[in-house]
Every structure is written in C-alpha cells, then in structure tokens.
Amino acid sequence: MELQQLRYVLAVAETNSFTQAARRCLVVQSALSHQIARLERELGTRLFERTSRRVRLTPAGTAFLPAARQCLDAADRAAAEAAAAVGEIRGRLAVGLIPTVAAVDIPAALGTFREQHPDVRISLRVGASEDLVEQVKEGSIELAFLGLPTTARPTGVEARELARDRLVAVVAPDHPLAGQATVSLRRLSKEVFVDLPARTAGRAQTDQAFQAAGLDRDVAFEVTSADFMARLIAAGLGVGLFASSYAPQLTGVITIEVTDAPARIEYVVWSPTGRTPAATAFLTLLDIR
Missing domain, CATH: 3.40.190.10 (Periplasmic binding protein-like II)
Structure with missing residues (x-):
C-alpha cells in the first residue's frame, strides 16, 4: 500500500469522479484508475462502485477512508517535523474561525505568515464555535478562533483567551x-x-x-x-x-x-496532544507560546 494510492482514493471519494480526481492529482486518469485497482486487489475488496453515471464508495471504501486520511495526515506531519528540525516550516495550516472573529486580524496575520513561510499550505474553515472545537479535537484543523458566552469555556482542547x-x-x-x-x-x-x-x-x-x-x-x-x-x-x-x-x-x-x-469571550484553541510546526509558528506570530 502506497501513500499515493491513498491520495488517489481520497481524491475520488471527495470528487465522486475518476476524471476530476485525476485532474486534481495532476495525473492521467488511466494511471489513477490503475493504482486504485491495484490497491483494491491488495485489499481483496472494492472501494468504489463504478457505473457509467456515477462513482460512489462501497461499504468497505467508507470504512477505509478515515484511516486513510489519518495515514496521510501522519505522513504530512512526519515530513513537516523533519523539515522543522532543520529550521524549515512546511506542511499544512488549517485554521477554523467564526465569521465575527475580531480579536485577531486574520487576513493580516495570514499575510505575514505566508511571507515568512511560503511552503505552508493554508486553508480556512468558517463555522460555529462548537463545530470548530470538534474539528480541532478530531484533527481536521489545527487551530480555531471562537466566540463564547462568559458562561462557557472550550473543553477537550488547549485554549487561550484573546479578548x-x-x-x-x-x-x-x-x-x-x-x-x-x-x-x-x-x-x-x-x-x-x-x-x-x-x-x-x-x-x-x-x-x-x-x-x-x-x-x-x-x-x-x-x-x-x-x-x-x-x-x-x-x-x-x-x-x-x-x-x-x-x-x-x-x-x-x-x-x-x-x-x-x-x-x-474570544479564544484561540488547539489540540491538547500537540501542535504541528506550522501551527506553532502561527501562534508564535500572534505572540502565543
């Protein structure tokens, strides 16, 4: 089983199309299809149901997907940690935020961060505070900026009050x-x-x-x-x-x-199990250590 095969599976699952997945992965469709078929033979089961009209995950494919994502995240994390050891910040920075965040000028902070660390891929997810906390817990985002009533406090995550x-x-x-x-x-x-x-x-x-x-x-x-x-x-x-x-x-x-x-109260939160080098660098930029 190869990491590239896992990336192909995720791309097909997210686009519901071998053609679009190949375009996203910058490969020809035949190569992508061949690698997925090879993986399916190794697993002894089909991950996708293919018809002339649609592509969708089989029950086995649905069960396979979460662990595949974890494998790819772990591989990306390993590469980022290795680069950080020699002073280079790479990898991914996924940030969640409420629409009304005001304690931090997010566009300005991201602009400065991008200038300092151009090799980091940045994604933003806007949502409700309670949903963002869950995404931090499950590892789909590294950081989140929340707004909560004074009667509540983020639980299950590391939190710093901003304002x-x-x-x-x-x-x-x-x-x-x-x-x-x-x-x-x-x-x-x-x-x-x-x-x-x-x-x-x-x-x-x-x-x-x-x-x-x-x-x-x-x-x-x-x-x-x-x-x-x-x-x-x-x-x-x-x-x-x-x-x-x-x-x-x-x-x-x-x-x-x-x-x-x-x-x-506005908070920034992150996972209690550790921060990626990119997340640490972004928090450092905000003077949060």
Whole structure:
C-alpha cells in the first residue's frame, strides 16, 4: 500500500469522479484508475462502485477512508517535523474561525505568515464555535478562533483567551431606535430579531441574556452568515446583536450601545496532544507560546 494510492482514493471519494480526481492529482486518469485497482486487489475488496453515471464508495471504501486520511495526515506531519528540525516550516495550516472573529486580524496575520513561510499550505474553515472545537479535537484543523458566552469555556482542547467584548444592537438607518444613544434589552425585546441558529454558541450568549432578564423575544430569521444577517437588518427585516469590536465592519446599519448587554469571550484553541510546526509558528506570530 502506497501513500499515493491513498491520495488517489481520497481524491475520488471527495470528487465522486475518476476524471476530476485525476485532474486534481495532476495525473492521467488511466494511471489513477490503475493504482486504485491495484490497491483494491491488495485489499481483496472494492472501494468504489463504478457505473457509467456515477462513482460512489462501497461499504468497505467508507470504512477505509478515515484511516486513510489519518495515514496521510501522519505522513504530512512526519515530513513537516523533519523539515522543522532543520529550521524549515512546511506542511499544512488549517485554521477554523467564526465569521465575527475580531480579536485577531486574520487576513493580516495570514499575510505575514505566508511571507515568512511560503511552503505552508493554508486553508480556512468558517463555522460555529462548537463545530470548530470538534474539528480541532478530531484533527481536521489545527487551530480555531471562537466566540463564547462568559458562561462557557472550550473543553477537550488547549485554549487561550484573546479578548472580552460586549454586544451592541444593530438596526437599519431608518429604524425608530436609530437615533438613540443607548437601548435596553427590555426595549429590544419588543423588536423582531435576526440571529444565528438556535443552540449555537453565538446565539447562546444573547438567549441567556434575555432569559436572565426574564424577557422573551421573537427571532424571526435564523442566519448562519454574519454578513447576511447585517443585510437583512439593513433591509429593515429585524434587529440584531453583534460584538462591538466586529460591528464597525458592517455597512448600511446603525449600532447602538446596549445598557445591559451580554458579553462574549474570544479564544484561540488547539489540540491538547500537540501542535504541528506550522501551527506553532502561527501562534508564535500572534505572540502565543
């Protein structure tokens, strides 16, 4: 069994196409097909069902895939560690982040990192805090930038607190509250809300604040994208709450201080079992050691 064969299997599984997989791997399709067929003969089972219309994993292929990914990740890690021993940072840096991260200027940090370490492949995954923590635990990403209510803390990972922030109300320019300097949660509870999906960490801080005040509110729109939340708010479909450090990035809306606003904490987290050389270098760039 060869690492290149595993890479071919992953490429086919991810594209559902031998043609696209060959294109991604920069080989001719016949060579890729031959290597996968050779691997299947060695395993004594087929990894893919092939028809004229589609390609999909067999049950054996589905079972084979997680360990194949681990093998490739381990091989990449070994190469990166060897390079780091002689002062070269290579390999992969997979970073997860919430859409509203504000404690770190991610584009600027990645730009500097790329200049210092051009041989590192960088990927970004945007998602909810709780999902990103799980991805760090399973090793699919090395680092993640989260935002959590003050009542929660990342578990099962190494964590460093980056910043604390209070939320502000965000409304359309022609909203009746737009001219107010401050607003209370009680007054906001009379409005229709645009918010993140229920049972996400980003939503929890707001839900908990209203519940603690004994208030109900109407969340008419649940949106996974902070930018699209702001667009709905700008269109007058509701009001929202954003971290005060992130709100200045929004356009077409007005921000108002909330007198009894909930707070959030931003963290960076990484695996407790160790960091890749690239992850260590990126954290060092952020002065986190």
